[in-house]
Amino acid sequence: MVYFLRRIAFFIVTLWAAITLNFIIPRIQGGDPAQAIVQSFAGQGQGVDPAQVQAVRLMLGIPNENLFQQYIDYLKAIGHGQFGLSYTYFPYTVTHMILQALPWTLVLIGVTHILSFFIGTAVGAWAAWRRNQLFDSLATSISTFLGTLPFFWTGLMLLYFLAFKLGWFPDSGGYSGHESIAFSFSFLKDAAYHAILPALALLITGPMGWIMGMRNNMIQILGDDYTRLARAKGLSEARIAMMYGARNAILPNVTAFAISLGGIMGGSIIVEQIFNYPGMGRLFFESIGNHDYPLMQTIFLFITVGVLTANFLADMLYGVLDPRVRRGGR
Amino acid sequence: MKVSRRSVLLMAAAPFVPIVPASAQGSSSEGMVQQLNLGSMGGGTNPQINFNPFAPNKLSLGTMFEKLYIINDYNCDLVPWLATKYTWKDPRTLDFVIRTGVKWSDGQPFSAKDVAFTFNMLKKNPALDINGATQLMSAVSANGDTVTFTFSAPAAQAFYQIGDTWIVPEHIWSDQQDPVKFTNPKPVGTGPMLFDHFNSQELVYKRNPDYWQADKFKVSGLRYTKPAEGSADQLRLANGEYDWNAMFVPNVQKVFVDRDPQHNHYWFSQGSPISFSMNLTKAPFNDVKFREAMAYAIDRDAIAKKAELGYVTTASQTMMQIPGQKDWIDPKIADQGKIAYNKDKALQTLTSAGYKQQGGKLLGKDGKPIQFNFMVPAGWSDWIQAAQIIQRNLADLGIKMNVETPTAAIHDQRRASGDFDTLFTVPAGLCSMYTNFSLPLNSAATAPVGKNATSNWIRFKDPATDKLLAELASTTDPAKQKPIVYQLENVMMTQYPLIPLWYGAVWFEYRTEKAIGWPSESDPYCSPNDTELVLMHLRPPK
Secondary structure (H helix, E strand, C coil): CHHHHHHHHHHHHHHHHHHHHHHHHHHHCCCCHHHHHHHHHHCCCCCCCHHHHHHHHHHHCCCCCCHHHHHHHHHHHHHCCCCCECCCCCCCEHHHHHHHHHHHHHHHHHHHHHHHHHHHHHHHHHHHHCCCCHHHHHHHHHHHHHHHCCHHHHHHHHHHHHHHHCCCCCCCCCCCCCCCCCCCHHHHHHHHHHHHHHHHHHHHHCCHHHHHHHHHHHHHHHCCHHHHHHHHHCCCHHHHHHHHHHHHHHHHHHHHHHHHHHCCCHHHHHHHHHCCCCCHHHHHHHHHHCCCHHHHHHHHHHHHHHHHHHHHHHHHHHHHHCHHHHHCCC | CHHHHHHHHCCCCCCCCCCCCHHHHCCCCCCCECCEEEEECECCCCCCCCCCCCCCCCECCCCCCEECEEECCCCCCEEECCEEEEEEEECCEEEEEECCCCECCCCCECCHHHHHHHHHHHHHCHHHCCCCCCCCEEEEEEECCEEEEEECCCCCCHHHHHHCCEECCHHHHCCCCCHHHCCCCCCCCCCCEEEEEEECCEEEEEECCCCCCHHHCCECEEEEECCCCHHHHHHHHHCCCCCEECCCCCCHHHHCHHHCCCCEEECCEEEEEEEEEECCCCCCCCCHHHHHHHHHHCCHHHHHHHHCCCCCCECCCCCCCCCCCHHHCCCCCHHHHCCCCCHHHHHHHHHHCCCEEECCEEECCCCCECEEEEECCCCCHHHHHHHHHHHHHHHHHCCEEEEECCCHHHHHHHHHHCCCCEEEECCCCCCCHHHHHHHHHCHHHCCCCCCCCCCCCCCCCCHHHHHHHHHHHCCCCHHHHHHHHHHHHHHHHHHCCEEEEEEEEECCEEECCCCECCCCCCCCCCCCCCHHHHHHHCECCC
16 A cells, blocks of 8 residues: 555656646747747748737737746646647647647557557567577567668658659648548548558557567566476467466566557657658647747646656556565565 | 539549539639649648738638738839829828729628728737838828828838738628637638638638639639648659749759659749848957958858859848849949959958968957857758858958857847857848848847847947938938938948848749749749739630
């Protein structure tokens, strides 16, 4: 019980620290949001009219109270779930912008993330079972090779060959211009078609970590005494592989997976940039460039809370699964 | 809904839509230009419906709204549009005669009252006044077909800001409690295009058949799209997916024109001059002789050829845009104020002013080697390359210039507060001569180092220049403005407050498959930025 209480207290303290840092960091970044927004719409190297910068400054109503008062207001707003109006997409609210982008990221990144985990774990287990044979050497060498390729490069290559040279897939976006967002078969089909290329890019690099992790865990477990005992008892190969090897080896991977779920949103920036995908990553990236404090802050908050919650749940899960953790050093 | 089907039809990427002859549309498509594919729809990476023409994040308006005058961005011609005429009663009173017979796209008549309403709204909501049109305006009123503006000070330059402001309908906008937050989802304007449909991938306009110059307007529709990321968008251009775009393309001849030499064309005209700008509160930049030497020390041709890929031309020290504004240049100024690279002359100027070269280093008047920083925003690669060329040019004279690249936001902040030695600025290139000189040189637009200056970042202070600017503001007759502008050019030629280096390019790629009559180097009737003028000139190919 003490263990769980301690974890909960730790969770609350880190959450507060994250929320506070989230307030401070954008503000020490420096720079004038109005200037940044006008320049970003005008384009690099273009002169901007000071009258327009002044108008935007008035439009956004950039606060001029002291920082402490702003911090109190910020905490209150978070408590009420009010995140204000986005600077870049004024007068649309931050919530509106996030709700629009979130499903795209959750579906694309979430699905590929889960698929990566299952594919990686299965391949890793099979490679460990057939260790030092053809499949193992292929799986480990190919995954090491692919894993070292920079993600943006893989993405651009896919884009160039499959979208431009062969024209099999659309080059960008989440759906076609002639579709409108609706829960209809033709829209879902179109959205799925647009998701194939980015998903493929994620699935090429995604399973690598899981393969190596699973393979190494399982090789170790297959060498343990109880596995040898199982073999000596004459249990079937399949049973040893699944119930003795894979079942025990998967535990660290499950925790790692729970933790990695929190990072989904942060990991979506590059893929969404490359494929011009209308999700959270692009929104986040743009909000930083434009000094869009309300939007940036809220996305930061989502990411940190996501990571913290995932960690917290993993801790809890571990406590349940493994009594030794619960009892601490005693 | 009928019309949106039509736009679907014209999309190359919709193979499953049955091909119906364009004449099935009913309206006379004879002699019409088909829907044109344009580039960016505006509104950022996650575009939202926003047709508030005064919002910075509005979508591309596609000529839905109109202005009193169109100021031709290339040759500065003043084209009467929603107004037919303007008269200055005195430098504080400006009259516009408003065009009659114009209708809003919802059928209501357009009148002088709408014009007065628009400017009163901007005055009441300065957050909408993106041109600064009402900064000096004390009142505006409509009387019959005439709208009269009065100003609190002589404001000859205000014509450009007022003429260049979108006019919106009173009967729609007067219902808005907070027009700053109005996204105008059902836009009503006077222009040749009507809003058809929008989603985050495309924005489509159709021709307004009841437009007041409908007989001269032949383009049946516009389709803006969300641009693909960086180089992917260039591939789209190369594939002929855009009829009109404005993007930077390296090696445009090979990447774009050679793909379809019959239809693919480009014209990169001259935009605003980009200037080497010095913090005049610091030594050695407070020495006019040092600044003069800088004007000769920088190899503008190398910058134009290498950093800007030969897409641009070198700038005149007068700050005027050549060729568009060449008539404004004092004929007594040699070579239209273009200064050629001359290292020897630069060195000579420096040594005769008391600087010494010693051991390959240039020593200042205090005997210490001259070195300073140059600030350029991170990631602006052509500007960084240009800075590196300057760095080498100055090293030849024994001056050490360090190039630093803070983020754009930090760059802008330090520029405003005067925390820099040297940098690039883009001060002029507009048709309002007053604004061209006032933004960078007016002492009212500056501030002490440590305080934010609005546009005179170099902190130039010269009572004679301020007096010339005040004179220009009270001179409404263009013929009488010229001698004053000549004197301001001579300030540039003798005091070198800024060193204009090259004219930023106006990117413009176009295809002649669906339409001809585009502005070009041989027929530069306007800048590609003058969307209305370009569209009025387009005709179907023969």
